[in-house]
Amino acid sequence: MMFGSNQPESGDNKWRSQLDRFVKEHQQELAALAWGLWLENGDKQGTIGIDLQPTPHFVYCPQEAVEKLNNNVENRLQELIGIIEHHQPEVEVLMIGIGKGEVKLIQFAPEPAPQVCFEQVGKNVAGLLDLLEQRMTEAIIV
Known part of the structure; x- marks a missing residue:
């Protein structure tokens, strides 16, 4: 039996690879969106999220919600919280x-x-x- 990239994607992980592919193909537009939203709101709304249910759409993930989720999963998202706190919007997309x-x-x-x-x-x-929500709906099937 072979493992690795030759192994078919399971239904549970398929959304992850579809999202990775979408991000790779739309880096410029996602970076433009992130910067535009940063100009409008800074980080006072939270971190931009891509919610795939019921159909892919953008949401804000408030810092308090991420911290509460981290508490609910026994601090397994602590690294994510650190990355959010040190995010540099002028050079990276998060x-x-x-x-x-x-x-x-x-x-x-x-x-x-x-x-x-x-x-x-x-x-x-x-x-x-x-534009991006329409393209996500076409590219990501959950």
Whole structure:
């Protein structure tokens, strides 16, 4: 029996690989969205999340909610909380994928920087939200 990348994806983990693929294919737009939302709200709304249920859409994950979840899972998300606290929006994108009762950290440093991505994409936050949610719905089947 072979293990590793040749092993078929289980239904429970399929959303993770689909989300990884989506993020890789849409780094510029996601970086633009993250920067646009940062300009509008800073971190006072929390961390941007991608909730896959019932259909993929963006949400905010308030710091208090992440901390409460961490407490509920016996501090297994402590590393995630540290990453959120040290997030540098001018150089990296940080989002939380939420699906199937699990969370997945999405973190990358786009080239060019998020601010430049926002300028180059040329869409406002509402336009980016609509575009990305439509593309997520097509790319991620949960």
